[in-house]
Amino acid sequence: MTHPTPLPALRATAIRISPRAGVVIAMAAFLGVVAFFWPFLVAPGKFGSNYAPPLIFGVLLVIVLCVVLSEIAEGGINSKALAMLGVLSAVNAALRPLGAGTAGIETVFFLLVLAGRVYGPGFGFTLGCTSLFASALITGGVGPWMPYQMFGCAFVGMLAGLLPRATGRREVVMLAVYGSLSGYLFGFLLNLSFWPFSLDPNSSIAYLPGLPFTEQFQRYLAFDLATSLGWDTGRAVTNLVCVLLAGPAILTTFRRAARKARFQAPVRFRTPIPPTDAAVPAPNPREA
Numbered sequence: 001m002t003h004p005t006p007l008p009a010l011r012a013t014a015i016r017i018s019p020r021a022g023v024v025i026a027m028a029a030f031l032g033v034v035a036f037f038w039p040f041l042v043a044p045g046k047f048g049s050n051y052a053p054p055l056i057f058g059v060l061l062v063i064v065l066c067v068v069l070s071e072i073a074e075g076g077i078n079s080k081a082l083a084m085l086g087v088l089s090a091v092n093a094a095l096r097p098l099g100a101g102t103a104g105i106e107t108v109f110f111l112l113v114l115a116g117r118v119y120g121p122g123f124g125f126t127l128g129c130t131s132l133f134a135s136a137l138i139t140g141g142v143g144p145w146m147p148y149q150m151f152g153c154a155f156v157g158m159l160a161g162l163l164p165r166a167t168g169r170r171e172v173v174m175l176a177v178y179g180s181l182s183g184y185l186f187g188f189l190l191n192l193s194f195w196p197f198s199l200d201p202n203s204s205i206a207y208l209p210g211l212p213f214t215e216q217f218q219r220y221l222a223f224d225l226a227t228s229l230g231w232d233t234g235r236a237v238t239n240l241v242c243v244l245l246a247g248p249a250i251l252t253t254f255r256r257a258a259r260k261a262r263f264q265a266p267v268r269f270r271t272p273i274p275p276t277d278a279a280v281p282a283p284n285p286r287e288a
Contacts, residue, residue: 039195089130093135110246112128112160116128116156126157133150145194176247205222
C-alpha cells in the first residue's frame with residue numbers, strides 16, 4: 001500500500017533559488033524600494049533630485065537580467081523553469097488587456113500571486129518583471145512608468161512566495177486577502193512615480209522638497225487617498241474574487257505541473273562501461 005505524499009511536501013517551494021541569485025534579488029528589491037521612495041530620501045538641490053529615478057531604474061533593469069542569467073548559471077532556473085516562466089509571462093500579458101484597468105479592474109495580479117506562491121519568491125519576482133514587460137510590448141504601453149509597473153508587480157510576486165505555509169481552504173483565503181492587499185500596495189507604489197511632478201506646489205497634498213519625512217509622508221497619504229483609493233479598491237476586489245474562485249484549481253494545476261516537471265531534480269549522466277574481454281564470446285572451435 002502506497003502512502004500519500006504529506007501535505008507539507010506539497011506546499012514546499014517548487015523552484016528554489018541559489019544563494020547567489022537570492023543576493024541579487026535582495027539587491028534589486030532594495031534598490032527598487034529606494035527608487036520608489038526617492039522623494040523622501042533625496043535632499044533638494046542635489047544632483048540626484050532630478051536624475052536619480054531614471055538612473056536607478058536603468059541599473060535595476062540590468063540587475064533583473066543578471067537575476068535570470070545567474071539563475072541559469074547556478075541551475076536555479078533550468079530549461080523547464082524557463083519554459084514555465086515564458087508561458088506564464090505570455091498568459092499574464094494576454095490577460096492584462098481583458099481588464100484594461102477600467103474602474104481599477106486588472107486581471108494580471110491574481111495569477112502572479114498564485115504563481116509566486118507555488119514557485120517561490122525568486123520566480124515570482126522575475127515573473128512580475130517579465131509579465132509587465134511583455135504586456136507593455138503587446139499593448140504599446142512602453143513609457144517612463146513601465147519600470148515602476150515592472151517592479152511593483154515584482155514585489156507582489158515575491159511577497160506571495162514569502163507568505164507562511166497553509167493548506168486547503170485556509171491557504172486560498174490567505175492568498176485572497178493578500179491579493180486584495182497587494183492591489184492597494186501596487187497603487188501606493190505606482191503613485192510615487194508621478195506624485196512629485198503632478199500637482200501645483202501650492203496644493204496641500206503636493207510634493208514639497210525640504211519637508212521633514214513625517215510631513216512629506218502625510219502629504220503623500222492624503223494624495224493617495226484622494227486620487228486613487230477607488231481605483232485601488234477595484235483592483236483589490238478583482239484580486240480577491242479571482243483568487244477565491246479560480247485559486248483552488250490553478251494552485252492544483254501549478255503543483256501538478258511542478259511535480260511532473262521536477263524542477264529541482266538534478267540531471268546525471270552515466271559514464272558508459274567499456275566492454276571487457278570477459279564479455280566477448282569465445283570463438284567456436286567447430287567454425288575454425
